[in-house]
Amino acid sequence: LAPWVPVVGLEIHAQISSNSKLFSGSQVQFAAPPNSLVSFFDASLPGTLPVLNRRCVEAAVMTGLALNCSINKKSLFDRKHYFYADLPAGYQITQQRVPIAVNGSLSYSLCIDNKMSQMVTKTVRIKQIQLEQDSGKSLHDDTRSQTLVDLNRAGVGLMEVVMEPDMCCGEEAAAAVRELQLILQTLGSSQAVMAEGQLRVDANVSVHHPGEPYGVRTEVKNINSIRFLAKAIDYEIQRQIEELENGGTILNETRAFDSKLGCTVPMRDKEGKQDYRFMPEPNLPPLILYDAKSLPANMNHQQVINIDWIHERLPDLPSVKRKKLVEQYGILPEHSFTLLNEEGLAEFFESVVKQTQMKPKKVIGWILKDLLSYLKQHSLTVKESPVSSFVLADLLNLLEKKEISSTAAKQVLAELWKGEGKTPLEIVKEQKLELLQDQKELEQICQAVIDGHKNEVIMMVLG
Amino acid sequence: AALNGGLRSQVSAALKEGRVAPTELCQRCLALIKSTKFLNAYITIAEETALKQAEESEERYKRGSQPLGILDGIPIAVKDNFNTAGIETTCASNMLKGYISPYNATVVQKLLDQGAVLLGKTNLDEFAMGSGSTDGVFGPVRNPWSYSKQYKEKSVPKPHPEDEESSWVITGGSSGGSAAAVASFTCFAALGSDTGGSTRNPAAHCGVVGLKPTYGLISRHGLIPLVNSMDVPGILTRCVDDAAVLLGSLAGHDPKDSTTIQDDFKPFELPNLADVSKLSIGIPKEYHAPGLSSEILALWSKAADLFKNAGAKVVEVSLPHTPYSIVCYHVLCTAEVASNMARFDGLEYGHRSDMKDSTESLYAATRREGFNDVVRGRILSGNYFLLKQNYEKYFVKAQKVRRLIANDFVKVFRSGVDILLTPTTLRDAAPYTEFIQEDNRTRSAQDDILTQAANMAGLPAISVPTALSERGLPIGLQFIGRSFQEKQLLTVAKWFEKQVQFPLIQLEEVKRHDSDVFQHQKSASFS
Numbered sequence: 001l002a003p004w005v006p007v008v009g010l011e012i013h014a015q016i017s018s019n020s021k022l023f024s025g026s027q028v029q030f031a032a033p034p035n036s037l038v039s040f041f042d043a044s045l046p047g048t049l050p051v052l053n054r055r056c057v058e059a060a061v062m063t064g065l066a067l068n069c070s071i072n073k074k075s076l077f078d079r080k081h082y083f084y085a086d087l088p089a090g091y092q093i094t095q096q097r098v099p100i101a102v103n104g105s106l107s108y109s110l111c112i113d114n115k116m117s118q119m120v121t122k123t124v125r126i127k128q129i130q131l132e133q134d135s136g137k138s139l140h141d142d143t144r145s146q147t148l149v150d151l152n153r154a155g156v157g158l159m160e161v162v163m164e165p166d167m168c169c170g171e172e173a174a175a176a177v178r179e180l181q182l183i184l185q186t187l188g189s190s191q192a193v194m195a196e197g198q199l200r201v202d203a204n205v206s207v208h209h210p211g212e213p214y215g216v217r218t219e220v221k222n223i224n225s226i227r228f229l230a231k232a233i234d235y236e237i238q239r240q241i242e243e244l245e246n247g248g249t250i251l252n253e254t255r256a257f258d259s260k261l262g263c264t265v266p267m268r269d270k271e272g273k274q275d276y277r278f279m280p281e282p283n284l285p286p287l288i289l290y291d292a293k294s295l296p297a298n299m300n301h302q303q304v305i306n307i308d309w310i311h312e313r314l315p316d317l318p319s320v321k322r323k324k325l326v327e328q329y330g331i332l333p334e335h336s337f338t339l340l341n342e343e344g345l346a347e348f349f350e351s352v353v354k355q356t357q358m359k360p361k362k363v364i365g366w367i368l369k370d371l372l373s374y375l376k377q378h379s380l381t382v383k384e385s386p387v388s389s390f391v392l393a394d395l396l397n398l399l400e401k402k403e404i405s406s407t408a409a410k411q412v413l414a415e416l417w418k419g420e421g422k423t424p425l426e427i428v429k430e431q432k433l434e435l436l437q438d439q440k441e442l443e444q445i446c447q448a449v450i451d452g453h454k455n456e457v458i459m460m461v462l463g
Numbered sequence: 464a465a466l467n468g469g470l471r472s473q474v475s476a477a478l479k480e481g482r483v484a485p486t487e488l489c490q491r492c493l494a495l496i497k498s499t500k501f502l503n504a505y506i507t508i509a510e511e512t513a514l515k516q517a518e519e520s521e522e523r524y525k526r527g528s529q530p531l532g533i534l535d536g537i538p539i540a541v542k543d544n545f546n547t548a549g550i551e552t553t554c555a556s557n558m559l560k561g562y563i564s565p566y567n568a569t570v571v572q573k574l575l576d577q578g579a580v581l582l583g584k585t586n587l588d589e590f591a592m593g594s595g596s597t598d599g600v601f602g603p604v605r606n607p608w609s610y611s612k613q614y615k616e617k618s619v620p621k622p623h624p625e626d627e628e629s630s631w632v633i634t635g636g637s638s639g640g641s642a643a644a645v646a647s648f649t650c651f652a653a654l655g656s657d658t659g660g661s662t663r664n665p666a667a668h669c670g671v672v673g674l675k676p677t678y679g680l681i682s683r684h685g686l687i688p689l690v691n692s693m694d695v696p697g698i699l700t701r702c703v704d705d706a707a708v709l710l711g712s713l714a715g716h717d718p719k720d721s722t723t724i725q726d727d728f729k730p731f732e733l734p735n736l737a738d739v740s741k742l743s744i745g746i747p748k749e750y751h752a753p754g755l756s757s758e759i760l761a762l763w764s765k766a767a768d769l770f771k772n773a774g775a776k777v778v779e780v781s782l783p784h785t786p787y788s789i790v791c792y793h794v795l796c797t798a799e800v801a802s803n804m805a806r807f808d809g810l811e812y813g814h815r816s817d818m819k820d821s822t823e824s825l826y827a828a829t830r831r832e833g834f835n836d837v838v839r840g841r842i843l844s845g846n847y848f849l850l851k852q853n854y855e856k857y858f859v860k861a862q863k864v865r866r867l868i869a870n871d872f873v874k875v876f877r878s879g880v881d882i883l884l885t886p887t888t889l890r891d892a893a894p895y896t897e898f899i900q901e902d903n904r905t906r907s908a909q910d911d912i913l914t915q916a917a918n919m920a921g922l923p924a925i926s927v928p929t930a931l932s933e934r935g936l937p938i939g940l941q942f943i944g945r946s947f948q949e950k951q952l953l954t955v956a957k958w959f960e961k962q963v964q965f966p967l968i969q970l971e972e973v974k975r976h977d978s979d980v981f982q983h984q985k986s987a988s989f990s
Contacts, residue, residue: 090805277849
């Protein structure tokens with residue numbers, strides 16, 4: 001049987017982290033009472049007009065720069081028409097013709113064969129980033145045959161990030177999305193929490209034989225976590241392969257991932273073959289961005305966005321941070337990868353390192369093995385850790401000064417997890433875990449043991 | 464006091480000097496509205512709030528504190544496609560019957576902030592689609608001139624009174640209610656809208672001044688859109704000076720409307736132009752359009768001679784793409800209409816059908832019940848042009864043609880011409896019974912031909928009442944100016960207005976009501 005080459009592309013919608021919406025002044029807030037954050041424009045009251053939110057544009061520029069994109073100095077807004085209860089105007093304002101950023105790339109790391117020690121770097125091309133409006137939410141109440149519409153989310157700014165079909169499986173897609181998530185969170189352009197709907201991922205999946213043209217692709221939606229993303233993609237790849245090997249065909253359709261059953265199912269024809277009748281948005285002039293070269297001298301800099309100015313102020317991206325951690329502390333790349341993968345863990349590590357004489361190369365073991373596994377076991381975030389960096393550093397100092405053994409340290413740590421507020425030293429004293437340094441005292445103890453176990457000694461001497 | 468005279472020179476002065484009180488003005492206007500009800504110019508009369516506004520204005524004048532401006536205490540009417548908080552806004556459609564907007568359009572707010580008294584909302588073609596003000600759900604608007612001595616004198620006496628009744632003529636459209644309101648003295652100025660000529664056309668038919676400002680000069684926030692890329696708020700007044708006053712109150716950047724220009728706007732008073740010898744007037748030959756009445760053609764020629772004899776340079780120019788503007792407009796207008804009307808689904812506001820089977824059927828029934836044939840027809844056309852397979856062929860093509868039309872004007876203005884002089888309409892106002900023989904689309908296509916191109920190019924244009932036709936009905940001529948050169952445009956228009964001395968309408972109702980307030984004058988001009 002000829003091998004199959006799976007092809008995976010992604011369409012990611014990231015909610016922009018801003019105080020107000022993309023085209024109106026109403027607030028952006030998660031889980032507010034229904035329809036409490038709706039301006040006249042969001043409700044599509046006739047006669048209202050869109051006004052572009054500067055912060056949203058800056059967020060998109062930052063993200064574009066972080067993803068190595070070309071920022072289009074002139075981009076345009078369009079209307080995408082379809083009728084749905086959560087789309088009050090009957091159209092979404094998006095950027096179909098000329099988006100704000102194009103032709104970028106994202107590098108991400110994968111472990112080969114599940115071994116953390118063997119990491120490989122891959123790249124996925126970013127086709128474009130476009131600004132667009134989020135829709136409201138509709139809840140279908142079948143028992144009462146009604147639909148409840150909440151417009152709080154309608155009009156919130158989104159960045160749609162399109163990743164080219166350069167990925168081959170669920171693992172790659174998951175890793176790419178994870179890296180994007182970290183980048184967005186580092187930039188602050190999106191909080192990118194999937195569970196709160198701030199990051200939504202749709203996957204485009206197809207399979208083909210090497211050397212042949214790409215197969216028909218399906219779109220997979222309704223994926224609520226990175227873990228499910230990998231599962232959904234791998235299932236779909238498998239499903240397509242089986243279908244084709246059994247002589248069937250793949251339909252160009254949209255499928256939903258059912259997390260309970262772990263499979264994809266065809267969706268009701270929601271967007272299928274719709275003609276969106278794209279039209280330029282006549283109420284918004286072209287979006288013009290400047291850089292240091294093109295910025296006119298007399299322009300009020302509060303009125304314009306300067307791409308170079310934003311570039312200069314970008315924070316260190318995760319890939320840069322990882323390199324710095326490796327260089328600064330002599331830890332392994334896979335260590336720094338894990339450090340950045342957990343929110344707050346890198347900061348925790350650095351904080352401990354500052355407060356202890358123990359070498360970072362040794363500290364990292366305590367962080368990644370002991371601390372992290374404990375947190376995972378109890379489903380806690382670093383922020384929620386009952387053991388603070390100060391306390392851990394304190395403990396590691398005792399170990400470093402050889403006042404306790406490594407085994408004892410683990411025992412103390414176990415006690416510290418209880419979060420009863422005792423200091424490491426107090427626990428050491430309580431449980432008499434001090435390492436004995438006094439030679440004479442040691443001899444006395446050994447002698448006492450030998451004396452107390454005369455029979456065993458005789459057995460041992462006799463062999 | 465001659466209160467049908469200019470706002471700045473006469474009415475405002477009278478208010479300041481206490482010769483007349485704002486409440487008095489307001490009450491007289493309200494009474495006149497009642498007695499001219501048969502015109503059907505108003506959809507909603509905001510009597511209570513108007514009187515309250517008048518009282519507040521009166522307080523300001525009494526206290527001797529500075530009035531808010533020239534418009535303080537002046538009764539104004541607003542076309543019913545502008546949002547007015549707390550006052551019904553219907554767009555003459557079933558879709559918005561009973562709709563009370565929670566906010567004021569920027570232009571409405573500006574008027575109120577300056578103390579204007581908002582009398583009510585005027586009638587129009589449904590959603591501003593039409594050129595007769597005959598296709599709204601509240602019925603057609605009647606041209607006040609139908610009841611003028613001038614028209615009656617010229618019409619063949621009818622054997623039966625019913626025929627008399629049915630010989631009334633249309634106002635033109637779509638801002639017919641506003642034009643009729645100004646022409647019948649029920650208000651001192653009115654807001655209209657202009658997308659293809661909707662302010663200038665009824666102004667010409669009703670014998671009032673109709674100004675279409677440059678696109679981007681006046682905010683559209685709160686104006687329920689027809690074609691976002693062409694709509695402008697329009698100004699209807701009894702003289703050109705008054706149009707300048709209104710323009711001064713309304714123009715300027717609005718952060719709520721991203722298509723308004725950022726530049727500061729300085730309100731201006733119009734000079735009394737004595738010398739037109741430095742002026743170059745262009746006569747575009749394509750505006751000698753098929754169907755142009757010989758009467759209007761002659762009047763246009765006479766007007767050109769007027770300028771020539773006064774020393775101006777009058778040249779024939781060409782705007783070669785003019786004949787394409789109607790089909791181009793049709794594509795672009797219907798496309799934007801299809802888009803703009805998509806929000807009317809009955810969910811958030813407006814009419815909602817009882818059909819409950821599904822969301823789709825609710826939408827379909829709501830829109831069928833809420834919109835008239837004209838609106839639905841344009842939506843269907845527009846959606847057709849926006850289909851993926853048609854977009855390049857129609858929409859993009861039309862945008863390109865639009866660019867050519869706009870460039871025609873650029874070329875002509877660059878060649879040294881200051882102002883263009885053209886007719887506004889093909890003929891004087893038709894009788895209603897004749898007008899409705901053809902459908903809305905046909906009429907719009909015919910009637911928009913002379914006004915439409917200015918909207919394509921975003922240029923300012925004004926219709927000035929010029930003379931009465933053989934039937935005793937008003938004919939207006941149009942001036943088109945350069946972008947944002949309203950001062951020059953209005954200055955020339957004012958000079959022309961003075962030359963032609965258009966007669967005052969002689970209306971029985973007005974005479975009866977306000978003999979001691981509204982005096983008759985031989986002309987509407989003043990120094």
